[in-house]
Amino acid sequence: FLQVFLVEKTGRRSLFLAGLMGMLISAVAMTVGLVLLSEFAWMSYVSMVAIFLFVIFFEVGPGPIPWFIVAELFSQGPRPAAIAVAGFCNWTCNFIVGMCFQYIADLCGPYVFAIFAALLLVFFLFAYFKVPETKGKSFEEIAAVFRRKKLLAKAMTELEDLRGSEEA
Numbered sequence: 362f363l364q365v366f367l368v369e370k371t372g373r374r375s376l377f378l379a380g381l382m383g384m385l386i387s388a389v390a391m392t393v394g395l396v397l398l399s400e401f402a403w404m405s406y407v408s409m410v411a412i413f414l415f416v417i418f419f420e421v422g423p424g425p426i427p428w429f430i431v432a433e434l435f436s437q438g439p440r441p442a443a444i445a446v447a448g449f450c451n452w453t454c455n456f457i458v459g460m461c462f463q464y465i466a467d468l469c470g471p472y473v474f475a476i477f478a479a480l481l482l483v484f485f486l487f488a489y490f491k492v493p494e495t496k497g498k499s500f501e502e503i504a505a506v507f508r509r510k511k512l513l514a515k516a517m518t519e520l521e522d523l524r525g526s527e528e529a
Contacts, residue, residue, distance in 0.1 A: 367421070372496040373429050374488070380422015381485040387415035388478035395471035423484075427451070433495040436504075 394408030435443040
């Protein structure tokens with residue numbers, strides 16, 4: 362319920378990044394809690410709080426925001442297909458995690474959430490560098506941001522090529 366008000370006030374990208382970072386910190390806290398549980402009995406409380414925070418941060422960012430962003434990144438024509446692919450990927454990954462978690466937990470022991478932390482770091486970096494803010498922008502404005510990034514990357518590649526030919 363709170364997400365409806367937050368997404369319009371703070372923006373999609375910032376909430377998504379905050380959610381990913383909160384989940385990353387929670388996954389690290391869960392790992393630390395599980396590793397140190399045999400030494401300190403109170404680490405079970407750290408693990409419980411980390412689990413609750415993980416779920417809260419998921420519901421603030423990575424849970425609902427991708428649905429907003431996918432709908433805003435595509436024009437009217439390909440939007441239904443893009444949402445279908447995003448939904449398929451989302452549910453497939455949820456299914457894989459649900460079916461494989463116990464086996465991974467048996468294999469990794471208390472370090473099982475370190476895998477999630479590493480993946481969350483990758484997702485955070487990808488979103489930070491590649492996902493634009495879509496709040497209050499039209500599809501054309503968002504597409505222009507992607508075009509500028511593509512042109513900038515092309516110009517940087519051409520500049521590197523020029524530097525390489527000058528050295529030779």
